[in-house]
Amino acid sequence: MKVKMILPALTEAESPFWRPVKYSLFPPLGLATLAAYFSENDEIDLQDQHVEKLNLNDNPDLVVIQVYITNAFRAYKLADYYRKKGSYVVLGGLHVTSLPEEAMEHADTIMIGPGEDIFPKFVEDFKNKKPQRMYVSLNRTLVGVPSPRRDLIKREKYLVPNSIVVTRGCPHHCDFCYKDGFYQNGKSFYTQLVDDALKEIDKLPGRHLYFLDDHLLGNPKFARELFEGMKGMNRLFQGAATVDSILTGDLIEKAAKAGLRSLFVGFETFSPENLKLSNKNQNLKRNYEEAVKRLHSLGIMINGSFVFGLDNDNTDVFKRTVDWGVKNSITTSTYHILTPYPGTRLFRKMENDGRILTRNWDLYDTRHVVYKSKNMTAKEIEDGYNWAYKEFYKWSNIFKASGNHDINKNKLKHFFYTAGWKKFEPFWNFVIKTKHLNNMTPVLESILNNVRR
Numbered sequence: 001m002k003v004k005m006i007l008p009a010l011t012e013a014e015s016p017f018w019r020p021v022k023y024s025l026f027p028p029l030g031l032a033t034l035a036a037y038f039s040e041n042d043e044i045d046l047q048d049q050h051v052e053k054l055n056l057n058d059n060p061d062l063v064v065i066q067v068y069i070t071n072a073f074r075a076y077k078l079a080d081y082y083r084k085k086g087s088y089v090v091l092g093g094l095h096v097t098s099l100p101e102e103a104m105e106h107a108d109t110i111m112i113g114p115g116e117d118i119f120p121k122f123v124e125d126f127k128n129k130k131p132q133r134m135y136v137s138l139n140r141t142l143v144g145v146p147s148p149r150r151d152l153i154k155r156e157k158y159l160v161p162n163s164i165v166v167t168r169g170c171p172h173h174c175d176f177c178y179k180d181g182f183y184q185n186g187k188s189f190y191t192q193l194v195d196d197a198l199k200e201i202d203k204l205p206g207r208h209l210y211f212l213d214d215h216l217l218g219n220p221k222f223a224r225e226l227f228e229g230m231k232g233m234n235r236l237f238q239g240a241a242t243v244d245s246i247l248t249g250d251l252i253e254k255a256a257k258a259g260l261r262s263l264f265v266g267f268e269t270f271s272p273e274n275l276k277l278s279n280k281n282q283n284l285k286r287n288y289e290e291a292v293k294r295l296h297s298l299g300i301m302i303n304g305s306f307v308f309g310l311d312n313d314n315t316d317v318f319k320r321t322v323d324w325g326v327k328n329s330i331t332t333s334t335y336h337i338l339t340p341y342p343g344t345r346l347f348r349k350m351e352n353d354g355r356i357l358t359r360n361w362d363l364y365d366t367r368h369v370v371y372k373s374k375n376m377t378a379k380e381i382e383d384g385y386n387w388a389y390k391e392f393y394k395w396s397n398i399f400k401a402s403g404n405h406d407i408n409k410n411k412l413k414h415f416f417y418t419a420g421w422k423k424f425e426p427f428w429n430f431v432i433k434t435k436h437l438n439n440m441t442p443v444l445e446s447i448l449n450n451v452r453r
Contacts, residue, residue, distance in 0.1 A: 001042045004060035005031040008071040009049035011362040021428035023050040026163040027153040036146035037120045051157040067093040072361045079106040098343030113137030140187035156438045162204045166197040170214040175279045181343030191222040198229045208445050211239035227258035236448045240264035244282040246291045256298040261448040264303045274310040292328045301331040309338035309381045311374045318384035326397045329404040333392050336366035393422040
């Protein structure tokens with residue numbers, strides 16, 4: 001059986017904001033995981049449109065497409081194209097789970113929720129010529145799940161080919177997050193067995209890893225055992241966690257000893273009212289500065305996430321957020337305009353209140369205002385968002401934020417990481433076009449190396 005698995009490019013691929021290096025970071029691990037359920041006799045072609053031109057001159061028996069909100073229209077076109085050619089098309093992913101009726105118009109079968117329990121059942125049904133129109137995930141476990149088919153991943157096209165996921169979901173329930181919608185009908189946070197996770201890590205070449213988990217520290221017992229098992233592996237890794245998990249107990253210290261060198265942290269907003277409205281209670285009454293100091297004391301760089309356009313935001317939010325990030329030496333900042341994704345409580349509430357302005361999913365990229373805001377106009381939010389990015393990554397602010405560290409080597413690490421990420425776009429484009437992106441991984445590893453006092 002010939003199988004084609006496709007990750008269509010996000011809409012941003014055709015926008016002026018497109019940064020090839022940003023979308024050449026991680027391979028499509030979700031599709032590679034599903035590919036493990038096919039047999040050795042099946043011929044599988046896994047393509048990622050972010051890093052390669054799709055080959056459409058083929059005739060696969062089965063086409064599997066992963067659908068996010070800003071690649072939905074492109075995914076539907078691909079699905080329609082292959083159905084006309086006689087291929088059987090399966091659609092799954094966040095957007096399909098949020099809007100199954102919409103996706104059903106373009107697919108022979110749709111997948112609702114995570115695929116570990118339903119995709120192998122579909123493969124069996126398909127080979128027996130009895131596939132169902134819809135499969136809904138109910139049983140949530142990672143026990144016995146096969147390793148991703150990493151042999152299908154074109155490692156040379158990615159800066160971080162060693163991406164890995166050892167948990168699913170998140171223990172928190174923020175109103176603007178897709179998680180609760182995607183994991184409905186069952187557990188919304190669960191982990192691998194620690195031994196299985198360590199075996200997968202041990203297979204990966206080189207030193208660097210990137211945990212794509214929504215919250216790597218979300219299950220303290222699992223995380224503690226994982227980090228204990230990783231201590232002798234000589235790994236450098238990056239991941240994501242919450243302010244609360246950084247300040248509670250000694251888990252972050254154990255992560256640092258295991259090799260954690262960079263952390264994505266969802267600060268989101270400084271307003272307690274906004275946190276309450278968003279049900280982001282894990283950040284309430286937590287001292288952001290103390291979290292930053294704790295991470296810096298351990299030599300962990302910070303990628304801070306911030307949301308603009310929440311209902312208690314005013315036009316001063318942009319400058320306050322940038323100034324805070326520079327003062328506290330946040331290594332990189334990721335800014336988002338509040339986006340009510342379908343399937344979230346935020347979307348339902350805004351739709352009920354008549355605040356949703358458009359269902360053009362291409363605009364749901366966290367760069368555009370798609371809802372009626374309360375204290376600012378759409379132009380004020382979008383202008384402020386664009387200003388914040390330019391201001392934070394100005395050379396003067398990169399120098400200032402780097403200089404705020406108390407160790408000279410940390411100053412250099414901050415400078416090279418931040419400048420390298422945002423200020424050398426022509427260089428990254430050249431490296432990507434000449435197919436040498438994976439040769440930059442050792443440079444990333446050297447920057448992430450531990451700095452001892």
